[in-house]
Amino acid sequence: MDIVLIGSGNVASHLARVLYAAKHQILQVYSRTIDNAHILAKEVNADSIDELQQIDVQADLYILSIKDDAMAEVVEQMPDVNGLVVHTAGSVSVDVLSRFKNYGVLYPFQTFIKSAELQFDTIPILVEANTTANASLLMRLGNELSKRVLQASSEQRGALHISAVFACNFVNHMYRLGEDVLKESGLPFELLHPLIKETANKVLRMSPSVAQTGPASRNDQQIIQKHLNQLEGQEETQQIYRILTDSIVKHNE
Incomplete structure (x- = not known):
């Protein structure tokens, strides 16, 4: 499949690599910053562009992997194409692409950082499309990349x-606040690593x-108040502690 990738950020970078590894041809990588486009394009043997009007209109698939608030503007500026146009966003409706004849969504559900290694075939992929045929095409593509692919509105x-x-x-962000509390006491964040791992493993x-x-699950008001007193002077952290504690207590009633 001949593919044009619009975007060069975290999601775009991982998608480009896994599609290239699956023997798809990445024709172009677009970014408003040509240096960013060039870095990713070089990885997948593609051309780099920084003008939307330079997009190859003969491609099979166009993947928009850009900031949500830039989606509508980029869609408006794109040339007319007959290939399937998809975006990779979780919270953006498929209808943002409705000016195209063939459109849909290819949403890899994971947190992405360019430099972080990921086992992509374990990442759920959610697809949506304007026609049954386009949905089938995206399902087939998704199944090349992941073991878990499903349709979702x-x-x-x-x-x-x-x-x-x-x-x-x-x-x-809770980890970050916990790290801040430990720093105040001169203790390393690494002390939390075993606890973080066990907590994550439990919910699996x-x-x-x-x-x-924890104290909120037991509604242990003596310990809760002690923690709040210890956070005196850290108003934002203290407020977050109180809000989360109240929520846990309420859900355990």
């Missing part, structure tokens, strides 16, 4: 993305509602 992907923000982005074996532990 824009609404379902939106719910999954919200869930991911709680389970990944917010959790990582059981429901998070069953895995919940």
Whole structure:
């Protein structure tokens, strides 16, 4: 399949590599910054471009892997193409691509960093398309890349993305706050590594509602208040502690 990749960020980089490894031809990599396009294009033996009007209109597939808030503008500026146009976003409706004859979504559900190695075939891929034929094409492509591919509506992907923000982005921020608390006490973040691993492993074996532990799950107000007192002067962290504690207590009632 001849592919044009629009974007050169974290998701685009991983997709480009796995598609190239699957023997698809990446014709072009577009980025507003030509140096970024060139770096990724060199990896997958593609041409680098920084003008949307330079896009090859004869490709089979166009993958938009760009910031959500730039999607509508980029779509508007793209040339007319007959190939299948897809985006990779979780919270953007498939309808943003409706100016094209063939369009859909290819959403790899994972947190991506360019330099981080990933076992791509374990990453769930969610697809959506404007026709049954296009959905079948995306399912076939998805199955080349991953062991877990399923169709999902824009609404379902939106719910999954919200869930991911709680389970990944917010959790990582909790790690950051925990690191800050440890730094204040002169202790290394590495002390939390075994706890983080065990917590993650537990929710792979059981429901998070069953895995919940800690003073809030016991409604141990004496310890909770002690923690809040110790966080005096760190108003934002103290407020987050209180909000999360109240939420856990409420869900355990």
